[in-house]
Amino acid sequence: MTHDADVVVAGGGPVGLMLACELALAEVSVIVLERLTEVDTTIKAGAINSPSSEAFYRRGMLPALAEAQREAFERFSSFLRQRQAAGASTVRQPPKFAGHFAGIMLRGDLLDESDPDFDGHGPAADVGLVPQEALERLLGARAAELGVDLRRGVTLTGFDTDDDGVHVHTSDGSLRTGWLAGCDGGRSTVRRLAGFPFPGTDPEITGRQALVEMTGTEELGAGWNWTKTGTYVHGPMPGRILTVEFDGPPADREAPVTAEELEESLRKVSGVPGVEIHKVLSATRFTDHARQVPDYRSGRVLLAGDAAHVHSPFGGQGLNLGIGDAMNLGWKLAATVRGWAPEGLLDTYTAERHPLGAWVLEWTRAQVALMRPESHARALREVISELTGTTTATTFFAKKISGVAQRYDLPGDHPLTGRSAPDLELSDGTRLAGHLHDGRGLLLDLADDAGVRERAAGYGDRVRIRTAACPGRPGLAALLVRPDGCTAWAADSGAQDTREALDAALRSWFGTPDGQAA
Template sequence: MNHDADVVVAGGGPVGLMLACELALADITVVVLERLTEVDTTVKAGAINSPSAEALYRRGMLPALMEVQRPAMERFSAFLRQRQAAGASEIKAAPRFAGHFAGIMLRGDLLDESDPDFGTSGPAADLGILPQEALERLLAARAAELGVSLRRGVTVTGLDADDEGVDVHTSGGTLRTGWLVGCDGGRSTVRRLAGFPFPGTDPGITGHQAFVEMTGSEALGVGWNWTKTGTYAHGPTPGRILTVEFDGPPKDREAPVTTEELQTALRRVSGVPDVTITKVHTATRFTDHARQVPDYRSGRVLLAGDAAHVHSPFGGQGLNLGLGDAMNLGWKLAATVRGWAPEGLLDTYTAERYPLGAWVLDWTRAQVALMRPESHAQALREVIAELTGTPDATTFFVKKISGVWQRYDLPGDHPLTGRSAPDLELSDGTRLADHLHHGRALLLDLADDPELRKRADGYDGRVEVHTAACPDRPGLAALLVRPDGATAWAADTGEAPDGLDAALHRWFGAPEGTAV
């Protein structure tokens, strides 16, 4: 049966666009349907973690992203200068910021940077501040370069799935596709139409985040602040405010956020009666409902990002979790479309991503519990704050927040197996990430072993082979890196390449010229 596209992606935010780019790298025809006619400028995520930075770096996007980060850093500096000029007494030289947990600041000077989980990201380690709107624009431009069809102003209205594909009914007509992926957010239409269950916990808070202009803000505390009526944050850029109230979810999530609503919440939570919002640039309302689909796939329909899991924004994990979904799913779905995927490959998408999603839901639930304006939570918050004043606890929290701890449970005993591949500096002047721009797997031969390279015969177009030494890691002989950057197999010097053939078959199917 003829298809209008190999894959239709519902949702043209960063997750949907990242997935579309991954598919297009494998010459999969992709149509992205986005209900909005323009890029969403609503204030959302403002930073990314290590796995996200590494993923974007491995696709050659680091220079453009660093250009976006520069003005964001300048806005942070401007906020501090603005507060100092206004005579704010709390502005002083502070220890290097390393993140926060439930608003409890983590000090970079207490971080044990000798921990082996740090220092493997290469130049990607310099990327962190990245507004979601800017990332969406960059990914849209990249998708266009790769030939992705992005159709704005189109809504999904229905779907009919069968064993051969999916008919996607939209406001602009019906598309026939082999696969449909819902990347259409927490209120996903695709999830609802396909009948995915969505268990979890109900919301108990009302939160607001906005960029505004205001007077009387000198009396607001900088950073995170707890009061008897809730929690609020001010900064780290001019006009950025966040409020959290714990008296239940909003009565109407769909209603526009008004200036009066924001001002009332800010005054009530901060206890500063004279702060006045004079202009709202962008604002959003959020809750802490936490839900996750048990299986990210139902036949020919899959989910990624907020369509598969929702939670509060505390800790900034949502965008990162979605980008990780896109990286994990992209090459596996492309292999399935191309016909060389080994049996069960697509099922590993849920198996690998569900545990990380479940962790994020609990990570955000714990933060909400600590932020509550009641005596038990306050007492626990003081305990956690005291713990974070130690190097061990700071290192623990930073590793969790940054994502450097993440790994997949893959076969093999080598310490690198399942982890994000280290960005090795190679003797030919390249780095490991330079060999992942094309979106294919990489067999990196660090010991100039022709027998090792011969094992990749028959995997042309699926696995690239590169030979170079790595003076900084003389004990490492070889790595097999999946397209998403996860280490599928590794061996040290002097070890036989046991397990390499099995890893190649497990992830990349049978080599050409052999019976399936």
């Protein structure tokens, strides 16, 4: 039966667009269905972590991200100038920022940057403050360049699966596809219609985040503030506020967020009666319900991003978790569509991503517990605050938040295996990330070893082979990098019995060499 596209992606936010770009890069046809007619300008995530920045770097998008970050820094500087002009008593330039845990700031000057987990990230390490709206616009432009069929104003209404594919029903007619990917958010239609279980914990907070025009802010504290009635945030850009009340979830999450509602919440939580909100530029509500599907795949239907896991936004993990899902799934689904995927490759998507999702849920639950406006939580917050005044604790939290310590449980004893590949500076003037722009795997021969290169010679366009020295890592002889940037195999100079392990890694991730039976 003829397919309209190899894959249909439900949801055209950053996760859906990232997945679509990865599929298109691998020459898989893809249609993206997005119910909104324009880019979502609702204020959401304000930053990306190290794995996300590296993912965009490896696809040649770092200059565009750096420009978006520059614009964000300008807004932060404007916020400080406005507060200073208004005579706020708490105006000060904050120390180098290393993240936060439950609003407890981590000081970058306490960070142990010699920790090996911070090493090898290259220029991507300098880019992180990229708002979600800017990211969605950048991905939309890239999707257009790659020929992705993005259909705005189209809603998925249902689907039927069979052994050969999926009939997708939409507000604009029906489509036939081989695979359906649900990237349609926390209230995912795809997840609900496919019958995925969604176990987890119920919400206990009502959070509101907004960009507003307001006056009477002189007495508001900048940054994160805890009070007897909740938590609030002011800044770090003009008009940005966030409030958290611990009196249960909102009665109606879908109702418009009004200036009156925001003003009442901010006055209640901050204790500043004179603050007035005159205009709402962008606003959203959120809760802390934490849920995750046990398996990210059901036959020909897959989930990614908030469709697979939901949690509170504290710590800024949600967007990054979804981008990681898309990077992990994209090349594996493309390999399956194109017919060269080794047995079980698509199942490794859940095996690798589910543990990270489960960790994020626990991480956000812990932050909510610390933010509660009651005596036991306040006492525990004081203990954590004291701990984060040390280099050891700051480094621990920063590694978790930034994602630099993430690792997949892959076969092999080399310390690089399962980790993000280091952005090696090569003797030919290139860097490792530059060889991953086309979305293929990479076998990097650093010791000019013909035997190593012969192992991958039969993988055609699946694995690029590159020979170059790396003066900065003289002990490293070779490494095999998956399309998502994960190190699948590595060997040091003089190591024994490594070529058989390379053969196993090639077959596990890239199938059988051309001309050989599976």
